[in-house]
Amino acid sequence: MIPLFDLTRQYLKLRGEILDAIDKVVSSGRVILGKNVSEFEREIADFIGVRCAIGVSSGTDALILAMKALNVKQGDVVVTTPYTFIASASCATWAGGLPSFIDVDLRTMNIDLDRLESVIKGEEGGINPKRIKAVVAVHLFGRTLDLDRLNRIQEELGIPVVEDVAQAMGAEWRMEDGSLKKAGSVGKISILSFFPTKNLGAYGDAGAILTNDEELCERLRMLRAHGSRIKYEHEELGMNARLDEIQAAILRIKFRHLEEWNERRIEVARKYGELFKEAGLDEKMEWPEPVDGFKGHVFHQFVVRFKEANFRERVIEAFKKREIGYAIYYPKPLHLQKVFEYLGYKEGDFPNAEELSKTTLALPIFPEIRDDEIEEVVNVIKNALEG
Ligand SMILES: Cc1ncc(COP(=O)(O)O)c(C=O)c1O
Known part of the structure; x- marks a missing residue:
């Protein structure tokens, strides 16, 4: 038998280290938002090249929180690809907005960026450009979208980009100035998923949110934990969407590979x-x-x-x-x-x-x-x- 994906082969190589890490977390008694979560956040922020990373409970929750942080509301349109996992679009609905689709390029299987640009510029019908609040740009199957173009959509056309990096952790793009950037480093907000089968996978659900914007970072951190900065003070409607300390400890071990x-x-x-x-x-x-x-x-x-x-x-x-x-x-x-x-x-x-x-x-x-x-x-x- 040849499996599509095999979690066990990898586990057998790391078993001792992983069991040890789980044991340390449980023995410490600190199982929610401990040092593994904060250190893992630092490690992935440095790796992707962003100022802030926030560990959350899944890629789906990361996307919903991203929509909330960008203030997507009723009547707002969020543009994405119709050829992706449901969460890239349903996050808009969860925030009260409307997902709208733009077709993909047959070769790259990613959203057609020419069409996307012309829709935003109002050169193509179908979507009212004035209602577009954000774009969810999915790096599908691990292939990086053109990051220079995502950057232009955001900076020149003024539409915030949420990079959905669930399937592309570690993927890169050679920028026009010759530098290398990682998928997830350009979007106003980016999200990662550590679903077990992902390139970096936990042993359960897990995800992260990335941003360079300090204010958004602080707000997202608050939204992850019931809209609260100070215990039992709730500033706005948040969620319980924290990354688990045990999963963070496992992810730190796997991240090295x-x-x-x-x-x-x-x-x-x-x-x-x-x-x-x-x-x-x-x-x-x-x-x-x-x-x-x-x-x-x-x-x-x-x-x-x-x-x-x-x-x-x-x-x-x-x-x-x-x-x-x-x-x-x-x-x-x-x-x-x-x-x-x-x-x-x-x-x-x-x-x-x-x-x-x-x-x-x-x-x-x-x-x-x-x-x-x-x-x-x-x-x-x-x-x-x-x-
Ligand atoms: C493109 C894409 N976006 C979002 C998600 C949601 O991530 P999660 O399963 O961690 O909620 C996934 C995958 O599972 C995905 O493949």
């Missing part, structure tokens, strides 16, 4: 690409290539696109027989979800997102996957598509 794990993911993606090419599969499918010179894609998922819809079914059948793990991200784009029916979208509104939902497949990828397993996955695909 993140760069090496991301490098291995990139190597795995490169190997898949080489083997696909050798097998002549470029006529039947497309796959994401690593970016030269910097970590422009950290392959949280390795998502390929088949050139004919029935190819996917054939490969899935073969994977089932050979017990190879796979996933479809995402089988139904967000504009067609029942929960967003009230937004009034219909089939055909976002053809690229719809096309991807019918033709893509996520293949096994995790740092501990062996080369012979990658070879086997490629062989099974090759045989399934032959003839």
Whole structure:
């Protein structure tokens, strides 16, 4: 059996250290907002290159808090991609606003930034630019969006950007001035998820919020804990959305390996690409290539696109027989979800997102996957598509 993702292989290597860290937290008696949370916050802020990081209970809560901190209210529009995890859009609804979608680019699978810019400038219909309060920019599957352009949207067009870095911790972008920046360093607010399968994953739910803005930082810290700065003084409506001290202790151990794990993911993606090419599969499918010179894609998922819809079914059948793990991200784009029916979208509104939902497949990828397993996955695909 070749799993899509394997939590156990990684755990077995770190088991002693992790059990020890959990034991220390519990023995200390300080299990909420202790030193592991504050030190982890410092470590990830330094790593991403922002002033402030706030550990929270999940990526979803991080997004909802980001919307609250940007004062998204009834009637406000939050623009995002229809081809992502539900939380990138539902956060707007939770804050009382309205999610609005812009189609993705077929190759990068990320939101089409040309369309986004022209919608904000009012050059395209569909969304009233005056009502746009924020953009949730998702670095999907680990591929960094153009950070120079996100910066321009924010600075020149005046729309705050919330970078959704749930799937792209450690991903980079080479800026126009030649410097390297990390995904999450540009947005007015950025969010991370440490869901167990993420590139940096906890053993439960966990997330973080990032910002360079001191005022927002303080407000978000307060919103994370019932809108309170001083015990039993509540300034505004907040949540219980704290990062757990045990999860923080685990994340600090795993964080030391993140760069090496991301490098291995990139190597795995490169190997898949080489083997696909050798097998002549470029006529039947497309796959994401690593970016030269910097970590422009950290392959949280390795998502390929088949050139004919029935190819996917054939490969899935073969994977089932050979017990190879796979996933479809995402089988139904967000504009067609029942929960967003009230937004009034219909089939055909976002053809690229719809096309991807019918033709893509996520293949096994995790740092501990062996080369012979990658070879086997490629062989099974090759045989399934032959003839
Ligand atoms: C793009 C994206 N945004 C937000 C989230 C929400 O994160 P969480 O599961 O930690 O709530 C996830 C994933 O799980 C995600 O993939």
